[in-house]
Amino acid sequence: MKNILTTVPQRGGLKQWADVEKIFQGCDSEEDFWTFSCRYFPKESGPGALCFMVHSGFVRGYFTILEYSDDPVYRYGTDQTVAQEFLGNKVKLAVWRPVPQQPMTGFQGWRYTDLQP
Template sequence: MKNLLTTIPQRGDLRHWADVEKILQACDSEDDFWTFSCRHYPRESGPGQACFMIHSGFIRGYFTVLEFTDTDVLRHGADQQNAEVISGKKVVLAVWRSIPPIAHTGFQGWRYTELQP
């Protein structure tokens, strides 16, 4: 099985790394998780693998992949007041771990990576 790499878009509440880092640090259990949408599930990855995250030109850390799902989830903004329903295929991630930043250009979607935790 392979690890994944994806980019956190720099828009809305996710523009600044300091704000994003607070949100990611709160994703510390299966009840407090992060998701990203995808057109196709990664066939060569799965639960238990790492998903490294890029923000503002650097790989900042990684999550553990919990599952792939098409179940609707609620996504809250930084204010935690207004939630929107996210439908479609998603990769569910939890337990954020920071790493020393590694320069890397962001991209849309996900890719496999040789990076290891």
């Protein structure tokens, strides 16, 4: 099973790494998770594989892939008052682990990677 790599979009409350890192540190269970949307699920990856995250030109750490899902997900904005529903294919991730920063150019979507913890 292959690991994957994706980029955190730098918009809204996700522009600064310190803010993103606080969110990621709270993603430590199936109830507190991070998702990203995708058109197609990675066929050569799956639950138990790792997903490395790029932000501000660096690989910052990785999550464990919990599942692929097309169930609706509700996300709160920075005001934490109104949840917005997101539909479509999503990769559900949990248990954030930081790694020493490695330079990496951001991109849209996901890619397979040879990165290891």
